[in-house]
Amino acid sequence: DAGVIQSPRHEVTEMGQEVTLRCKPISGHNSLFWYRQTMMRGLELLIYFNNNVPIDDSGMPEDRFSAKMPNASFSTLKIQPSEPRDSAVYFCASSSSDRERQPQHFGDGTRLSIL
Amino acid sequence: ILNVEQSPQSLHVQEGDSTNFTCSFPSSNFYALHWYRWETAKSPEALFVMTLNGDEKKKGRISATLNTKEGYSYLYIKGSQPEDSATYLCALGGQAGTALIFGKGTTLSVSS
Numbered sequence: 001d002a003g004v005i006q007s008p009r010h011e012v013t014e015m016g017q018e019v020t021l022r023c024k025p026i027s028g029h030n031s032l033f034w035y036r037q038t039m040m041r042g043l044e045l046l047i048y049f050n051n052n053v054p055i056d057d058s059g060m061p062e063d064r065f066s067a068k069m070p071n072a073s074f075s076t077l078k079i080q081p082s083e084p085r086d087s088a089v090y091f092c093a094s095s096s097s098d099r100e101r102q103p104q105h106f107g108d109g110t111r112l113s114i115l
Numbered sequence: 116i117l118n119v120e121q122s123p124q125s126l127h128v129q130e131g132d133s134t135n136f137t138c139s140f141p142s143s144n145f146y147a148l149h150w151y152r153w154e155t156a157k158s159p160e161a162l163f164v165m166t167l168n169g170d171e172k173k174k175g176r177i178s179a180t181l182n183t184k185e186g187y188s189y190l191y192i193k194g195s196q197p198e199d200s201a202t203y204l205c206a207l208g209g210q211a212g213t214a215l216i217f218g219k220g221t222t223l224s225v226s227s
Contacts, residue, residue: 004158031212042219043159043204050212091158097212101147103161104215 002026006092006107014115018080021110024073025094033093033104034067034077043091049075050097061086082114117141119207121218128195129226135191136221138205142186147208149215150179150190154201162190164208195225 005024033048047057069075093104151159163172168183206215
C-alpha cells in the first residue's frame with residue numbers, strides 16, 4: 001500500500017525564492033495535516049484539512065505561508081518569499097475522520113534549507 | 116494551550132538494558148494518547164493509540180501504560196537493541212479528523 005507521499009525530499013534554495021511542498025495522502029483518508037519540525041519547538045501543526053476544507057490554520061507562522069488542497073489526493077504548502085528561519089523538516093500526515101482513535105500516517109518529510 | 120511534556124529529553128543505554136520514559140499531559144478532557152517511533156531520516160511510525168485509563172498495550176519488546184486520571188503514560192522497552200535507537204514521541208489526540216499535539220520526544224540511543 002502506498003503511504004503518504006511527499007515531494008521533494010530535500011529542497012535547498014536562496015532566501016526570497018518561492019518554495020512549494022507537495023503531499024499526496026493515503027487513498028481514502030479525508031484528513032490531511034501539515035506539520036513542521038524544528039529543534040526548538042519540536043513537531044508543530046501548521047494547518048489541517050478535512051474533506052479538502054481548511055479547518056485550523058492558526059499554526060501557520062505568517063502570511064508568507066499558504067496551503068491548498070484542491071482535491072482529495074493532493075495538497076501544497078507554499079512559502080513566498082522564503083526566509084532562512086523557515087529551514088526545517090516539513091511533514092504531511094493523513095488519517096480518516098470516519099474512524100475514531102486511529103493514528104495519523106506520516107510522509108517521509110521535506111527537508112527545507114533556505115540559504 | 117495544551118502542553119505535552121516528555122522526559123527525559125534524551126537517554127543512552129547499553130544493549131540489553133530495559134528502559135522507560137514518561138509522557139505527561141493535562142488530565143482534563145482526555146480523549147486519546149498516541150505514541151510514535153521516529154527514526155532519523157524516516158517518517159514517524161505509529162506504535163500505539165491509547166484511550167482508556169489503565170490501558171496497557173504491547174508490541175514486541177515495547178509496551179505502554181496509560182493513567183488518564185493523573186495525566187501520564189509510560190513507554191517501556193525491554194532488552195533494548197541498537198535498532199531501538201530512535202526518538203519516541205507522544206501526542207494528545209482529539210476526535211477523528213483533529214490534529215495531534217506532540218511532545219518534543221525522548222531520543223533513545225542504544226549502544227552495542
